[in-house]
Amino acid sequence: MRVLACMMGNEESEANVLPPPELFEAMGRFNEELVKDGVLLAADGLTPTSAGAKVKWTGSGPTVIDGPFTEAKEVVAGFWIVEVSSLAEAEERFKRCPCGEGAEIQLRPIQEAEDFADAMSEETRRRAEELQARIR
Amino acid sequence: MTGAPVDDVRASIDAVWRIESARVVAALARLHGDLGLAEETAQEALVAALEQWPRDGIPRNPAAWLMTTGRRRAIDRIRREVNLREKVAVLASDLDDHDDPYDEADSRLDDQIGDDMLRLIFTACHPALSTEARIALTLKTVAGLSTAEIARAFLSTESTIAQRIVRAKRTLSARRVGFAAPTAEELPERLPPVLSVIYLIFNEGYAASSGDDWFRPELCRDALRLGRMLCNLLPNESDVFALTALMEFQASRLAARTTRDGQPILLLDQNRALWDRLSITRGLRSLQRVRELGGTRTSYALQAAIAAQHARAATAEDTDWVAIAALYETLAETAPSPIVELNRAVALGMAYGPQAGLDLVDQLRDFPELERYHLLPSVRGDLLARLGRDAEAADEFRRAAELAGNDQERALSLSRARALES
Numbered sequence: 001m002r003v004l005a006c007m008m009g010n011e012e013s014e015a016n017v018l019p020p021p022e023l024f025e026a027m028g029r030f031n032e033e034l035v036k037d038g039v040l041l042a043a044d045g046l047t048p049t050s051a052g053a054k055v056k057w058t059g060s061g062p063t064v065i066d067g068p069f070t071e072a073k074e075v076v077a078g079f080w081i082v083e084v085s086s087l088a089e090a091e092e093r094f095k096r097c098p099c100g101e102g103a104e105i106q107l108r109p110i111q112e113a114e115d116f117a118d119a120m121s122e123e124t125r126r127r128a129e130e131l132q133a134r135i136r
Numbered sequence: 137m138t139g140a141p142v143d144d145v146r147a148s149i150d151a152v153w154r155i156e157s158a159r160v161v162a163a164l165a166r167l168h169g170d171l172g173l174a175e176e177t178a179q180e181a182l183v184a185a186l187e188q189w190p191r192d193g194i195p196r197n198p199a200a201w202l203m204t205t206g207r208r209r210a211i212d213r214i215r216r217e218v219n220l221r222e223k224v225a226v227l228a229s230d231l232d233d234h235d236d237p238y239d240e241a242d243s244r245l246d247d248q249i250g251d252d253m254l255r256l257i258f259t260a261c262h263p264a265l266s267t268e269a270r271i272a273l274t275l276k277t278v279a280g281l282s283t284a285e286i287a288r289a290f291l292s293t294e295s296t297i298a299q300r301i302v303r304a305k306r307t308l309s310a311r312r313v314g315f316a317a318p319t320a321e322e323l324p325e326r327l328p329p330v331l332s333v334i335y336l337i338f339n340e341g342y343a344a345s346s347g348d349d350w351f352r353p354e355l356c357r358d359a360l361r362l363g364r365m366l367c368n369l370l371p372n373e374s375d376v377f378a379l380t381a382l383m384e385f386q387a388s389r390l391a392a393r394t395t396r397d398g399q400p401i402l403l404l405d406q407n408r409a410l411w412d413r414l415s416i417t418r419g420l421r422s423l424q425r426v427r428e429l430g431g432t433r434t435s436y437a438l439q440a441a442i443a444a445q446h447a448r449a450a451t452a453e454d455t456d457w458v459a460i461a462a463l464y465e466t467l468a469e470t471a472p473s474p475i476v477e478l479n480r481a482v483a484l485g486m487a488y489g490p491q492a493g494l495d496l497v498d499q500l501r502d503f504p505e506l507e508r509y510h511l512l513p514s515v516r517g518d519l520l521a522r523l524g525r526d527a528e529a530a531d532e533f534r535r536a537a538e539l540a541g542n543d544q545e546r547a548l549s550l551s552r553a554r555a556l557e558s
Contacts, residue, residue: 036250037155038364041414081414083357088151112391 002110003090009077014048026098045078145190156199157280162252165315172305181205254317261330264311269304270333279358374431377422384419385443388412404452416447435471457487474503490522510539530556
């Protein structure tokens with residue numbers, strides 16, 4: 001199964017304060033282990049919300065809101081995608097992430113195609129798939 | 137204690153084992169020079185963990201705990217064998233010298249881990265073992281699967297798999313196969329069997345040879361994990377990247393390969409929206425590495441390049457069949473086989489029209505390997521139908537139905553025959 005691990009933000013990540021070199025190095029070692037074991041598929045950090053925007057839907061349609069937005073701890077500051085044998089394996093691996101007090105990593109299994117199977121009618125499913133095929 | 141926390145600890149121990157077992161077995165095997173002893177004592181350490189961790193909690197460094205416990209068990213065993221007293225003295229004093237054996241074992245683990253994993257993979261895939269034994273031993277020691285999981289994946293019984301593993305370890309001991317990574321000179325000879333074991337595991341998952349399920353994705357993912365590990369261990373071996381690219385491309389189609397009731401969907405009919413873009417991106421990146429290393433003409437590299445052509449095409453109509461036909465031609469020179477020729481005929485038929493494909497297929501009818509291969513008449517039927525030779529095409533589809541390996545393929549061929557006759 002694939003799991004998206006989201007490192008939640010804090011005041012520092014939102015202020016674009018970079019972590020000290022030791023932490024960078026420790027995080028590098030942590031990622032290296034994931035690569036060695038063949039489980040890391042992708043990983044990246046995100047810029048603060050001040051450099052981003054959100055598109056929000058209201059009664060009159062979509063509106064663009066420039067960053068910064070939302071409480072620092074409610075935004076994602078970085079992510080990993082790992083392929084593991086179980087959620088328990090993802091938990092074990094991310095317990096080893098070099099984090100200080102207050103840090104939070106959310107582990108979210110990625111939906112597999114079959115998870116959607118019963119949620120849509122055949123017709124809806126087919127149309128959604130056609131649409132997806134065009135945008136990819 | 138209630139049931140739930142115990143189950144939680146159990147799940148954690150399973151997870152720790154999946155993560156750590158290969159490192160522990162590899163490090164123990166290096167210390168003792170014997171994969172069998174290493175594997176058994178690592179198992180004993182796991183049993184000890186299952187007894188102690190639910191009671192005492194999971195240790196702060198589980199790998200080092202398992203490692204030290206495994207070493208102690210190994211020393212106990214050796215101690216019982218009189219002729220190895222000297223070895224015991226060395227190992228025991230080594231262990232007793234340090235106040236915190238867990239930390240010590242752990243730091244030593246870090247230095248050696250790359251070499252150890254490489255040795256482990258090459259020992260488990262040793263040419264002295266049968267193919268089945270190599271597969272079982274690799275899944276057990278390198279991928280960390282339990283005997284029960286391997287048995288389930290290969291639709292075998294647990295005792296058969298257990299026996300296979302015991303016999304494999306005995307063979308390695310009897311043949312005095314040392315626990316050593318191949319040297320640079322040995323690598324070209326030793327790498328192909330390792331890659332073929334990984335690919336066999338993948339293929340068993342991708343097109344199961346028996347059973348109700350047409351494929352078992354978990355086994356594909358285990359093989360991919362092994363491939364990615366090997367890329368990290370041998371970053372300059374182009375064929376490792378070629379095989380991994382090939383597996384990434386094939387795995388990217390897993391979700392699109394069957395209907396909801398389990399019937400196979402052919403490549404060109406698959407819904408490409410369901411193809412996994414992350415796998416495709418990783419496959420393309422691996423293939424880029426193959427090019428950098430100059431290994432584009434091997435069988436794995438060519439197969440991966442063909443798969444990449446399909447992966448790049450947004451729709452089936454966008455497929456660059458001329459490029460694919462050219463790649464099959466090189467593949468036919470590099471690794472000639474009747475199956476490659478048959479695939480080349482399909483590509484020629486798509487690139488240059490059905491007659492071009494049929495000309496090649498007609499040359500293949502004398503190959504004894506293809507005599508009872510249902511895809512030969514099926515491909516021929518397809519090309520004949522496209523040429524408007526409906527009656528001949530229907531005959532071919534009926535022949536394909538006779539030879540088909542499973543009910544679904546039989547039904548498909550028969551319905552195509554009927555459609556041409558109506």
